Amino acid sequence: MGESTVRAATPRGRGVEPARRGRPGFDRATLLDAAVAVFNESGYDATSVAALAARLGLSKAAIYHHFASKEEILETALGAALDGLEGVLAETGGIPPTDRLAAVLQGAVRVLAANLPSVTLLLRVRGNSEIERRALDRRRAFDQAVTAIVREAQTDGAVRADVDASVATRLLFGMVNSLVEWYRPGGPEDADGLARDVLTVALDGLRTR
Incomplete structure (x- = not known):
């Protein structure tokens, strides 16, 4: 074949x-x-x-x-999903923990909707290669950061404390991650509407007021 x-022209002065x-x-x-x-x-x-x-x-x-390799394709795809999730954490820093938890959940849904194939791939990796293990490490770090936010919200009294923070995080993101099984862009609900729905269902069961 x-x-x-x-080859497109490179803008002058840029690498x-x-x-x-x-x-x-x-x-x-x-x-x-x-x-x-x-x-x-x-x-x-x-x-x-x-x-x-x-x-x-x-x-x-x-x-x-x-x-250069199949592995580079995998690493690029997983990086797109993880960069988006980590970006949500960075963008929501400095606000009260309950508001930040809501913003992180909404942001995660938007990342999933915008990068659905890459997020789906991320959720299916099992650590069979160094690239996959690095991706899983980053995913665990994200989960731990969200758990810390939940714990802070519990300390503030805005989120119920009778649910372990790490369990709450797993349950919340179990809901978010399940969207890869049925959500399809271009359907009757856009990403913002979906994020609002997830937030309503997820946090109303945790809030104390």
Whole structure:
């Protein structure tokens, strides 16, 4: 299969890597999206580069033009999901813990809606490689940060204290994470509406007032 390479001009004075294309229609971003869809459908471990290329109608060289390995595709996809979640924590710092808990939950739902395939992939990794273990470490750190916020809200008396903070966090994000099983962008409810619904159902059972 013939391959072509189109290089966009790099803006003067910037060290931005030119956009690269393998097969027309598959730049790095669209190739990543397509690969993640295949991983979610067939399983990451079960999908070789050869199988991925065959599914996408590409040569392996076209994939390697954008990514050095299958592992790099995985790392990029997981990083997108985790960067979004960690960004929510960073953006909500400095506000009262109960308000921050609400903002984190809403932000997490929006991240999931915006990066549904990558978040789905993140929730399915099991630590079978170093990349997966690093991703799981970051996910655990996120969960621990949310648990600390729940604990602070309990100390303030705004969230009931008869539920262990770590259990509450698992239950809250069990609800958020379950959205990958049924939520589809473009449906009757947008991400903001979904975030409001999750917040209402999740926190009304924890609030003391």
